[in-house]
Amino acid sequence: MAIDSGTLESWAQYDSGPIDSAKRTHNRIQNELQSSNTLADANFDTYLQGSYANYTIVRASSDVDIVVQLKDVYYVDLSGLTPDERDRWRRNSGDPDYSWQAFRTDVVDVLESRFGSSAVDPVGKAIEVDTSKLPLNADVLVCADHRDYYNYPNGYHSGIAFFDLTNTKIVNYPKQHISKGSTKQSSTNDRFKETVRIFKRARNYLVDNNALNKENVPSYFIENLLYNVPDGRYTYDKQDRVEKILRYLNTTDYSNWTCQNGITDMFGSGPAEWNTRYADQYVDAMVTLWDNW
Incomplete structure (x- = not known):
């Protein structure tokens, strides 16, 4: 399903x-x-x-x-x-x-x-x-x-x-984050930001149903994660789009990705970095949600 x-x-x-x-x-x-x-x-x-x-x-x-x-x-x-x-x-x-x-x-x-x-x-x-x-x-x-x-x-x-x-x-680097997000929005035919909203609301659904800890999946890093997904996955049909993005995230090593600002590492032990374990938990929960809806 x-x-x-x-x-x-x-x-x-x-x-x-x-x-x-x-x-x-x-x-x-x-x-x-x-x-x-x-x-x-x-x-x-x-x-x-x-x-x-x-x-x-x-x-x-x-x-x-x-x-x-x-x-x-x-x-x-x-x-x-x-x-x-x-x-x-x-x-x-x-x-x-x-x-x-x-x-x-x-x-x-x-x-x-x-x-x-x-x-x-x-x-x-x-x-x-x-x-x-x-x-x-x-x-x-x-x-x-x-x-x-x-x-x-x-x-x-x-x-x-x-x-x-x-x-x-x-x-x-908040200004670079905003600027590159706008560029991504254009290069995906205005589908990037609505996709971020889909994935954030799905995160909230998972949190509300005790499948995730919200503190481990900040909105900022959901946006960074999706920013790194190739533009070609942002297809017109939302069901096809989400499926293609989840398949990509579930089969890709994203441990060396940078943030949307294009400067800082997305993952690591620093105060402004994410834990790959939490990213894996989020992607796994999203795949399960998609399969079992």
Whole structure:
């Protein structure tokens, strides 16, 4: 058997309402930060990331992921440079006057002053803002510029960096993720993002029926997994498409795949990487669901 076409059509649906609410939430937080005297001298950008930004949201109750990126300072990875290039970078670099830690503290202060301290939880990777004053609750990720150098001075990948509670630096590339997702959408005749929604809603079905642990299968990695599937598998008929994609995932070694951003490894032991065991569990559960529907 196979998942019926009506269910697949329902799982593929896109609802513009949550996207509009996410944009209004972002605009409100952006305005509050930009109008604050506390951050008047800080140079920063704000933008959406995650499922709302990528138009792959499947549950409107999900918090909005908002990036607040400090531009006054940048962190680096110099491992791709020669010893001479690393020495040149050190000679030309100074200590910034404003750190990521100080910037994050200031952002927390502004959010607490505008929404109330009880509405803001600053403990964790992102600052959680839970208030009826916003259309949706928000996870505000405070970060700084990051440069992954492969040639000095102008050869580097631009990303973001922030630190967790153990002071471990976490690096990601959200703008590249969004850009490459848009390219994939075009190259699959606008079928990529609806397919991500199908696979995410199928994940939620499996979680609701105790076949998966949701914590082990984040939406971000479902999108990365499907991004690496060849465009030719994204056929017009949704049943044929899902079957072809599952067959590909079930017979392919994806352990060396990169994320949708095209830069970072998808699997590994790092804080921004996935466990292949969890990916295998997800693919196996999806195949079982398809066969036993």
